[in-house]
Amino acid sequence: MKLRLTPLALLALLAGCSSPATDAPSAPSPPSAPVASAPSSSEPSRSVLLAEADARRLSPTLTAALASPDAETRAASTLSLGRLHDPAAFPLLARALRDPAPEVRDAASLGVGALEDAAPDAASAALLGALATEADPAIRAHQLFDLGRLATDEALAALPAALASEHPVEREAACLGLANAALRGRVPDASLLRRAATRIPDDASSRVRLACAHALSRVAPAPDPADATAIGDELARGLDDADADVRAMSARALARHPGSSLARLTAATEDPDWTVAVHALRALARRAHADHAEPAYAAQIRALLDRLLASGDVAPGPPLHVFLTALDVPAPMARHGAIHTVAADALARLAAVPPDVPATRDRGLAHCAVARLVDLGRGWPARVDTCGLEQVADHERQVLAAEVLTAVEGSEAQRGVYLQRLLRHEHARVRQAAVTGMGALDTREALAALLATLRDDEDAGVTNAALEALRAAGSRRASRLAAMVLAGDTADDGWPAAAVLAALRTALARVRAADDLEGLVTWIATARELSARELASDARPLARHANLAVRRAALELLAEAGVAPPDGEPAAPPRPLDAPSIAAAPQGRVVLDTDRGEVVIELWTDRAPTTVARFVELVRAGFYDGLTFHRVVPAFVVQGGDPRGDGYGGPGWSQRCEDHRATYDRGVVGMALAGRDTGGSQFFITHSPQPHLDARYTAFGRVTSGMDAVDRIQPGDHIRRARFEQ
Structure with a gap:
């Protein structure tokens, strides 16, 4: 999953619980019109x-x-x-x-x-x-x-x-x-x-x-x-x-x-x-870059830093969200002298921790965000490698290094060497970020690294990231690569068709064995992007998969390749809840004891009983205890519930969407998705109204107490314990 800002996640964000239909049975005859009378037992x-x-x-x-x-x-x-x-x-x-x-x-x-x-x-x-x-x-x-x-x-x-x-x-x-x-x-x-x-x-x-x-x-x-x-x-x-x-x-x-x-x-x-300030900063960054007003934007960063440190230490919650948003600018803007100067000054000021105040995680996050901005301006990840004031883990710093290498331009050979080293990192999140960076390079060595990763790295998140990177690379080479793969040739730019097809087949075997729904949909999208019709026969069994999104994506691939789908009905969805279980779906609330305070969630059992039942089942089993909020987008959502901590994890099963009319106002709790019927354990809480999620993502609760704690949550904060209360 889930709700990530990758091409697949963008599609998921737009589609949510919606999906196309190409495998429908014939329609049954409509029943007779109802006649008003007392209901029958x-x-x-x-x-x-x-x-x-x-x-x-x-x-x-x-x-x-x-x-x-x-x-x-x-x-x-x-x-x-x-x-x-x-x-x-x-x-x-x-x-x-x-x-x-x-x-x-x-x-x-x-x-x-x-x-x-x-x-x-x-x-x-x-x-x-x-x-x-x-x-x-x-x-x-x-x-x-x-x-x-x-x-x-x-x-x-x-x-x-x-x-x-x-x-x-x-x-x-x-x-x-x-x-x-x-x-x-x-x-x-x-x-x-x-x-x-x-x-x-x-x-x-x-x-x-x-x-x-x-x-x-x-x-x-x-x-x-x-x-x-x-x-x-x-x-x-x-x-x-x-x-x-x-x-x-x-x-x-x-x-x-x-x-x-x-x-x-x-x-x-x-x-x-603070949500107004966040959105205004995003608009201001675009306007400043377009109008060549970087000095004015640099002055704004300086003013926000002054405000952040007004009490002597980094102010948590909204002030930090606003400051971090101000630092999120494109690489060309980061190269401007005024931006680079204020970023270097901010790096020094954040590093100057008062002797009587121990460094906090919030200060470390701010320090790393500024270091990233400095490195974007310099074109090389020099500062992020040691950022964080010992409050940010090594793998988090290496992810930032990969992001810098992905965003900057030029020096492709040197960037490739650095990313190759990161591909050997023990932490999967680093390898995911590194393989994304490889997908941005137009070199034979980068392609070889992508194919080797698809072939050899068995981590689900890395496989998904490698598929996305290959898809993006194929999109940039569109007509040449498609023609080459179709012909089974090796193009002049070094894309070996046989090796690409072999790597994709290996990856398919892996994601099928794990029944990784996101991996299957991503694999099909990659095969379609490359016009790899030879792979249609490999995907043929997926046309009868239990998951609607997988099934329909496979049918589209088969149709493009002129391959007939298999006979028979789709497989049954896993772990359906029976009527007694739905009738007994718990009503009450879940209390999250987080690093930032208690968050009380009122459960919407009547609107989404199967989602609530499965959520409470996980809560009672202690599944959420110790997990992190791995994703925070200021003025949008905080997201947690992933045992992997990278957005690709879950409980080992998926659940179905429950469409209804509730609106995503501030504090609504929703099920994170990577497409129709792909929910699991990951959930999100909205910072502010998000109408684009309405009727697309299953909303199953609302925060009734503790939104101040939600507003303070940063990536890496923990759910210390989750408990259900009647």
């Missing part, structure tokens, strides 16, 4: 229906329940059908859009919207028909949200009118739908973007203002300068909003759109809400 319980969804079965039990006279039974059946993401269920879901019960219609809309890749045109037509007759504003809002997921021309055409609705929930949903369409790669009309932008300063509802700023944070700038300027001006006005979430999202959008002065963004970096 012989009808299946909600637990029985949710168990069918967890087993990913389009069963007679589910279809028959749609004709129940009990609205709750029909709603549970419809929700379960939607969670299958199976186009064969579409006729049933489309019929449920007309159900007399609002909860059934809402569940049907969620399920139809999930068919964004499988049947977008038919799904869009069904939802538009339902929207035309729906009277409930809340359900209309959800239909607009789901139309955005489908992202057809007809779906987008419904959004402008909704932006003018008298109902705030519909205006909010119109902007959320616009954002969903942008996540699908659609470029909305500039007039629609301008209409959304005007809502940011003017709408009476803060939810609408937030949604519209979010939409603009997801789309590229309008091509016409006049449109782009007008949109940017409205976003700049959003920086003055009374609601901190709107200010933060406006700043986030300004990283993509012109329209705010350096002075205005600089002022926003001093916002009393």
